[in-house]
Amino acid sequence: MDPAALKGLKDSLSGLENRLAAQETASANRFTEIEARLDEHASKLADVPSTTQIVAAMEQLLAKTMSSLDERLSTQAHSIEVLKTTVSQTDSLLERVLESLDSLQTYTDPAEFTGDALLQRPA
Numbered sequence: 001m002d003p004a005a006l007k008g009l010k011d012s013l014s015g016l017e018n019r020l021a022a023q024e025t026a027s028a029n030r031f032t033e034i035e036a037r038l039d040e041h042a043s044k045l046a047d048v049p050s051t052t053q054i055v056a057a058m059e060q061l062l063a064k065t066m067s068s069l070d071e072r073l074s075t076q077a078h079s080i081e082v083l084k085t086t087v088s089q090t091d092s093l094l095e096r097v098l099e100s101l102d103s104l105q106t107y108t109d110p111a112e113f114t115g116d117a118l119l120q121r122p123a
Helices: 004-045 051-107 115-120
Strands: none
Touching: none
């Protein structure tokens, strides 16, 4: 073979080897970056709670909220009962007071409450 052609072939082969080495280095660097990102994502994924944990937390929160709601409703029901009793007692007392006033009016002479009757009374 011709020495010039052989030298050209060797130069091409050397250039191809250099490009292949550069490509291998770039691929190795890229794979290293990808592996690092995969490790980072794996550690982040390990920190994310599982579906079971999320459901358990939601159930616990819902149970606490329902318990609080039940407690508040019970307190309000008790307050309503106390208010009903108080209103009933007030109504009864007011009725007795009105009955007493009516009975007082029947036993007293209405003329005694007029100014004329007070002036006509002997002192």
